[in-house]
Amino acid sequence: MLATGFFNSGTSLGTMVAALFVPWCLMQWGDTTGYKMAYLLTGGLGFICLLFWFLMYNAPAKSAKLSAAEFEYIHSDENVTIQTAAPEDLVVKEKISWFKLLTFPQTWAFFMGKFLTDGVWYFLLFWLPDYLHKQFGMSTEQLKWPTFIVYGISILGNLFGGSLPLFFINKLKIAVYNARMRAMFIIALIPMCLLSIQYFGDKTIFGSYAPALAISVLCIGAAAHQAWSSNLFTTVSDFFPKKAIGSVVGIGSFGGGVGGFIIQK
Numbered sequence: 001m002l003a004t005g006f007f008n009s010g011t012s013l014g015t016m017v018a019a020l021f022v023p024w025c026l027m028q029w030g031d032t033t034g035y036k037m038a039y040l041l042t043g044g045l046g047f048i049c050l051l052f053w054f055l056m057y058n059a060p061a062k063s064a065k066l067s068a069a070e071f072e073y074i075h076s077d078e079n080v081t082i083q084t085a086a087p088e089d090l091v092v093k094e095k096i097s098w099f100k101l102l103t104f105p106q107t108w109a110f111f112m113g114k115f116l117t118d119g120v121w122y123f124l125l126f127w128l129p130d131y132l133h134k135q136f137g138m139s140t141e142q143l144k145w146p147t148f149i150v151y152g153i154s155i156l157g158n159l160f161g162g163s164l165p166l167f168f169i170n171k172l173k174i175a176v177y178n179a180r181m182r183a184m185f186i187i188a189l190i191p192m193c194l195l196s197i198q199y200f201g202d203k204t205i206f207g208s209y210a211p212a213l214a215i216s217v218l219c220i221g222a223a224a225h226q227a228w229s230s231n232l233f234t235t236v237s238d239f240f241p242k243k244a245i246g247s248v249v250g251i252g253s254f255g256g257g258v259g260g261f262i263i264q265k
Contacts, residue, residue, distance in 0.1 A: 095247075101251065150215060190220065
């Protein structure tokens with residue numbers, strides 16, 4: 001759970017860098033050329049990262065840096081059953097086809113979770129600078145640090161999201177599934193605070209304090225969404241063995257992309 005929070009923080013870290021890098025490109029080359037350069041340079045960086053991935057990553061069975069204990073831990077779910085509505089549960093020993101995965105309600109639960117909630121994060125990514133510009137008249141230069149802070153605070157949400165179920169499990173002795181659902185219910189309520197930004201971001205009420213208050217609300221909403229996302233990803237490893245995790249995450253992420261597109265519209 002906590003490990004998922006760490007890897008999911010990569011999304012927030014990337015947006016933090018973009019929050020500083022994209023305005024720099026716009027100021028260096030102007031709006032039209034600056035946007036093109038931002039795409040080209042960040043895309044080029046992606047190819048460099050891909051090169052390091054090929055050079056540094058190995059499957060566990062081929063990794064020289066993996067201890068025997070770590071290898072055993074990774075393969076500890078070699079024969080895991082998936083609970084089904086059939087009289088007998090499915091024992092998974094080999095890779096499962098996408099068509100078979102689509103017959104499980106667990107797959108659709110993850111799909112719908114992504115479909116209904118990924119759009120919140122996409123909304124914050126795409127429209128946060130535009131909101132700050134139109135509501136508070138922030139320039140390209142002034143937009144850098146508020147957006148950097150919002151995406152930076154979301155990293156804390158990833159870590160909190162991964163640690164909350166562990167608290168329920170270790171301290172309150174709650175079963176894993178119940179701990180996860182309780183944590184996700186609590187976390188799911190918090191992004192609703194974004195509705196209050198219409199009040200706290202009102203300059204006629206709070207004057208010069210309105211930008212800081214609005215950004216604070218955005219920080220809470222972004223962090224809560226990432227906390228939710230960390231837990232949602234981990235439900236896949238709760239429900240499925242490792243041979244199916246990549247495929248299920250791919251199916252759910254497709255749902256998140258479709259839902260995000262609809263919400264932007």
